[in-house]
Amino acid sequence: MTCRDNKDLMMAYLDGELDDKQTKMLQEHLAQCTQCSKELEEFKSLKSMTDNIVLSEPEDQVWQRYWDNVYNRVERGIGWMLMSMAGVCLAVFGGFKMVECIVTDPSVSLFLKVALLVMILGLSILLISIMRERLYFWKHDRYRHVRR
Amino acid sequence: MNSILDNSIPVEWSLVDDTKEAFETFVKAHMKKAYFVALGLVGNHDDALELSQEAFSKAYQHRRSLNAQGKFYPWFYQILRNLCISHLRKRKHRRTLPMDMPDGQTLDVPSSPGFEPDAIAERNETKDLVWKAIGALEPKHREVIILRHFQNLSYEEMAQLLFCNKGTVTSRLYYARKRLKEVLEQEKGGQPV
Known part of the structure; x- marks a missing residue:
């Protein structure tokens, strides 16, 4: 040895x-x-x-409040998640309505309407492309089951 | 006393009894253990409290990702340690030096930022030095020191928590202690430990 x-x-x-x-x-x-x-x-x-090193114990009050703090975090986490989901839905709906108003408004020039629609088309292509790429890498990632 | 890897309570909580009361029982059963692991990793009371509570909150959010065969504590430990390591990384990036230091002056940047001496009980000079040296270790080395010395885990239990084999635990402990010895010797001005 x-x-x-x-x-x-x-x-x-x-x-x-x-x-x-x-x-x-x-x-x-x-x-x-x-x-x-x-x-x-x-x-x-x-x-x-x-x-010889012993970590110091917090005061009893800390342990008494511990569960309440965890519960508040969980509750707030759910609140934030619901608010974010609603925010996204409202933003999509608002965006759609805004585009609809502009497109159907006869006072807005045709050039502006076409530009807006082309921009939306471009954004959609970008979004789909990124999602497809992510999905491809996720499916082909040999290490996805490896714990990081 | 239950083993640190005992998964009877958590699996019940996670997969069968999903009520607030069951989660409360589980948090209360593990809060001290989680707090002291976080304290060992990040070195101060406020961050340890914050991070351990956040880990419970995340565990609750992701409880469905633990299957019935999964051991609970290693799963929870991964959430906790990832939060602590991510916090340490952010803290490292936050450390900035003032731009207007006069020529020739250097700022005494501590080697273990965030490691507060009052995190240890019955302080003395030697304990403060060792605690500071532990804070100066890389997280993967600090982690094995904490699990072995402060959590009193066996090599087998450490291997389960760290998802590696006992050989890796032994080897990591060797390098961690070797590094700790070097840092302590530096702090003592080259005197042997």
Whole structure:
């Protein structure tokens, strides 16, 4: 076994994750390798320093209010979602009505009407193109089931 | 005490009992664990509270994406850690230096921004140094230190939470501790740990 193989054993040894056979293997290596032995002592000291740290507990009031805060977030999330959906519907409807008014208004010049319709056609093509591209990449993404 | 990976409560909540009361029971059962994981990752009380609450809210919104066979806590943990890591990334980008520093003067930028010493109990100089050094680690290294030292998880439990094998956990712990040792030595002006 090399020193590199023993690095992982060393961690497991420090954390009490080794079985008897692995412990014996590591101890045999440590008896021969002063460098690994020294490194283990340093890691022991580091572990003891880290184990001494205890995170401070918030006041009881924080835990009493915790659930209310989570519930408010969930409730507001639903509120925002409904408002956004309604906003999109209203914007689409309003846009449609506006275009309808302009197109059917005899006082608006034909040039402006044609320009508006061409712009809407262009926007629609762009939107469909982007959606088709997204859909294609999503279907062909080999890593889509991989947890990111 | 239930194991951190015990999924009996959450799966009931998520797929069978979808009521407000069941969700409340679930939040109350896991809030401390979620808060302390977030505190270890982001280093201060306010952000940890905010992010852990946000994680519960997101878990509720996406509860249908957990299937009956899925272990709940690793799924929830992924939501929480992704929120914390995303927050750390934003915090890193927000750090800006003033443009009008006089010549020759440097700003003492902390190596662990957002890591407040009052997040630890019974402070002393050594503990403050170690906490600061943990804050200076890369998130993936900090994460294994927190799970091992502050959450007291076994390698098996850590592997399940991190969706990797025990070998990867061991190796990541080695590099995390090695880096922690280097940072501490730098903070102590080159003295060994």
